[in-house]
Amino acid sequence: MGRTRDLAPLFLPLMPAVAALPAIGRPSGRSVLWAGAAALAGVAALGWGARPLNVAVALAGVLAVTALVRAAARRGRRQETKIACLGRLAQVTQAAVLPRPPEWVGGVRLEARYLAATPGATVGGDICGAERTPFGVRLLIGDVSGKGLDVVATAAETLHIWRELAHHEPSLAGIALRMDTSVTRIHHREGFVTALLINVHDDGRIELLNCGHPPPLLIRAGRAQWLDGLDATAPLGLMRMVADRCPTTVVRPAPGDWLLLCTDGVAECRNQDGEFYPLAERLTSLCGHEPTVVLDTLEADLARHRDSRARDDAMLLLMRPLEQQHTS
Numbered sequence: 199m200g201r202t203r204d205l206a207p208l209f210l211p212l213m214p215a216v217a218a219l220p221a222i223g224r225p226s227g228r229s230v231l232w233a234g235a236a237a238l239a240g241v242a243a244l245g246w247g248a249r250p251l252n253v254a255v256a257l258a259g260v261l262a263v264t265a266l267v268r269a270a271a272r273r274g275r276r277q278e279t280k281i282a283c284l285g286r287l288a289q290v291t292q293a294a295v296l297p298r299p300p301e302w303v304g305g306v307r308l309e310a311r312y313l314a315a316t317p318g319a320t321v322g323g324d325i326c327g328a329e330r331t332p333f334g335v336r337l338l339i340g341d342v343s344g345k346g347l348d349v350v351a352t353a354a355e356t357l358h359i360w361r362e363l364a365h366h367e368p369s370l371a372g373i374a375l376r377m378d379t380s381v382t383r384i385h386h387r388e389g390f391v392t393a394l395l396i397n398v399h400d401d402g403r404i405e406l407l408n409c410g411h412p413p414p415l416l417i418r419a420g421r422a423q424w425l426d427g428l429d430a431t432a433p434l435g436l437m438r439m440v441a442d443r444c445p446t447t448v449v450r451p452a453p454g455d456w457l458l459l460c461t462d463g464v465a466e467c468r469n470q471d472g473e474f475y476p477l478a479e480r481l482t483s484l485c486g487h488e489p490t491v492v493l494d495t496l497e498a499d500l501a502r503h504r505d506s507r508a509r510d511d512a513m514l515l516l517m518r519p520l521e522q523q524h525t526s
């Protein structure tokens with residue numbers, strides 16, 4: 199009894215801290231109640247024979263702290279629920295506004311990844327699309343200039359315009375020129391869209407039109423390298439500066455070939471020391487792996503490599519004609 203009385207002045211003031219222990223992590227209602235009960239038991243044990251005022255102060259502190267931690271736990275759970283709902287809403291918004299291409303379109307195998315400049319974001323200024331059309335499988339990857347929510351709206355409208363044109367315009371040059379007019383109208387001559395337009399013809403030819411966009415990487419025989427000889431024109435919205443010049447390039451893929459399309463956020467990704475991400479070298483080291491593994495690895499690499507102070511949206515689109523897969 200005397201021993202307990204001696205310890206009371208030392209440990210009674212610590213009982214509210216015991217009740218507060220669940221707040222260190224992610225408290226649940228049960229853990230808060232257990233901690234409060236343990237603190238009350240401590241007050242009861244140490245308060246036997248102690249001064250009533252000290253016991254009352256410790257008891258009041260335990261009850262107050264327990265109530266506060268329990269209220270904070272409830273607010274935390276409500277916040278987590280709200281964040282989860284917002285995350286599901288963002289996914290629905292992404293699917294509706296800027297949907298990613300399916301795994302198969304016509305005879306083309308596709309795999310896409312998107313890394314937003316803003317952590318947690320699911321939509322931005324990078325766009326991609328794939329459509330089976332009377333002219334073959336048509337693909338688009340592009341990057342809308344600017345920042346903010348206006349860019350998302352412009353990106354969605356640009357993608358919608360491309361989808362309509364892809365089904366009705368016979369040539370890539372025709373698509374580019376009509377998109378150029380639309381982008382100029384949308385941006386009011388102040389912005390532009392870099393884009394790579396691709397037509398995979400039924401005979402296996404791959405036709406490309408580069409509108410100021412990074413060229414694709416050709417993956418062939420276990421090696422990845424930037425595609426040479428791809429003549430580029432001005433971005434969409436700026437073609438008036440080059441007199442509407444729209445040169446196209448035709449590539450005849452060999453069995454087993456892949457093409458990796460990307461946006462500036464990948465091609466120009468730098469770390470804090472200003473070093474570019476070695477995309478071709480890293481992609482070469484991943485040759486032979488499944489497309490999902492390749493893009494999962496590149497996505498994780500890019501997230502680690504890029505400078506957090508100078509981030510840009512980044513998109514990867516890996517494509518391979520099904521016909522080539524059957525003959526490899």
